[in-house]
Amino acid sequence: MTAIARMRTGWSRANRRGDLSAAALALAPAIVLFALFNIYPLLYSGYLSVMEWDGFSPDKEYVGLGNYKALYESAMFRNALTVTFTYTVGTTLLGVAFSLLVAVLLNSGIRGQNIYRLVYFLPVVTSTVAAAVVWRYLMNPGSGYADVLLRDLGLTPPSPSWLRNPDWALRIVILVGVWKRLGFNIVIYLAGLQNIPKEYYEAATVDGAGSWDRFRRITVPLIAPITLLLVIMSIIDSFLIFDVVYVMTDGGPVGTTEVVGLLLYRQAFRYFNLGTASAMGWVIFAIVFAITLIQWKFFGAREAGL
Amino acid sequence: MITSFRRISASLVLTYAALTLGAIAVVYPFFFMVNNSFKTGREILHSPTALPSTITLIGYTGVFEELDVLLLFKNSLILAVSITLLNTLLSALAGYAFAKIPFPGRGRIFGFMLITMMIPGVLFLIPSYVFIYNLGWVGHYHALIIPSAVSVFNIFLVRQFMLGIPDEIVEAARIDGAGDPTIFMRVILPLARPALATVAILTFMGSWNDFFGPLLYLNQPEHWTLQLGLLQFRGTVPGENAEQIWALTTLITLPIVVVYFFIQEQFVKAFANVSLSK
Structure with a gap:
């Protein structure tokens, strides 16, 4: 089954279950990518900003607001x-x-x-x-x-x-x-x-x-x-x-x-x-x-x- | 009567003069670039502003020998097309859900996404790089394609446009027994074409002209894009290959300018849409 056909059957099944699943299917790809490449990096950047790290060494040192x-x-x-x-x-x-x-x-x-x-x-x-x-x-x-x-x-x-x-x-x-x-x-x-x-x-x-x-x-x-x-x-x-x-x-x-x-x-x-x-x-x-x-x-x- | 006619024509002449002078100043760098791409390196050095004494294609043939221009072109095209297709598709889907499917928490999720739009890209630079590096994606196209597949701004644009499509049309289709997939494909997509064109144009342009993403993630020369090729080429032999640099910048600028000439109205509308919906 092609990806599109799979999406289509999944989708029409979802429609019977109601709006929520249709919305979930339409939103899923965008939300997943948004979480991975926007939210996660944002949190990680906050974390890095209180650490000292050269990007290579396995250890990061906590420096607070240093x-x-x-x-x-x-x-x-x-x-x-x-x-x-x-x-x-x-x-x-x-x-x-x-x-x-x-x-x-x-x-x-x-x-x-x-x-x-x-x-x-x-x-x-x-x-x-x-x-x-x-x-x-x-x-x-x-x-x-x-x-x-x-x-x-x-x-x-x-x-x-x-x-x-x-x-x-x-x-x-x-x-x-x-x-x-x-x-x-x-x-x-x-x-x-x-x-x-x-x-x-x-x-x-x-x-x-x-x-x-x-x-x-x-x-x-x-x-x-x-x-x-x-x-x-x-x-x-x-x-x-x-x-x-x-x-x-x-x-x-x-x-x-x-x-x-x-x-x-x-x-x-x-x-x-x-x-x-x-x-x-x-x-x-x-x-x-x-x-x-x-x-x-x-x-x-x-x-x-x- | 005569004096007022004279005054009007004098101010009209002044208007045209100012506009034309400005236009010449704006367009001059383009003229300089194309003009010099048809000269020899020696002529560029000695008379950079003059018209070519004889038109030569030595810059173009030279740059094709030095660089695999077709490969760079192909790479740029692969990236821009995949990013544009994916991004437009996902924006359409998400925009549809946010505009036309009522589901609990819709407003809150959308509002949250909007707030993140104010965060400048530089903040994502390092954590994204570390993340993509850890995924083992550096050096592959999908390091650029997958993260660019979603843009909150484009979702916002599509949603705003779809909100303007009357709910009655959607309801009527539902009464006729159409499910969300049918409504999306048959009713919403055709009506939302202007918004999708805007998204596609802006995304394509952004990705074709991007050099920072490729600079970070595509470290292998066989993956380089035109922009990266130009950047590296400029760095290697300063001054020696002036005619080739002009040929290459002309070649890079040409496709997007040609596209722009053909769909000027859509381009301008795309930009106007963007800011007026902000």
């Missing part, structure tokens, strides 16, 4: 948090501001809206590794596009070059983050803008409001729930950034792009401090959770006020 205390005192972790905060704030603010601008322009009744949307959305579907490799070469010292462009304009590129320059490396990573995210924000904004009744704008125009006034007094407040949604999503994603940094800078120069995700990866898979890395995971979780909670409160209040 791993957390070490993190609290670690300058490296503090640096990683600062870098991650800077990246998150930069990507979120620029990404949201630019995408609102583009979405409003796209929504102003121009032709070719679809083509523009297609182009702006392209980076969203591109593989991160490919994108990061391309950007690395664009920023290559000497032969990279950024240098060529600046030289053509008669300007001097910074020295040391972009990704090797402690002042510039993080800015470039933020730029790539914005580039990769912009199209997604635009699409969501466009969906929201199309829901604002045209009558509002018409009435405002009759009352003599200019385009800037209409934008400030109608668009911005009415689109606020979507802005907050995009900000929350962007913060969560940016805080957990790993892949772009891993490919583009690997945390350098001198730790100026070392985000917490990268530090955690390094602690776990290069230095094999599994306890420290697990504790780090929980601290990151706590921070993201707190930010989300505060924003949902704010979000809820805002929505009720509208």
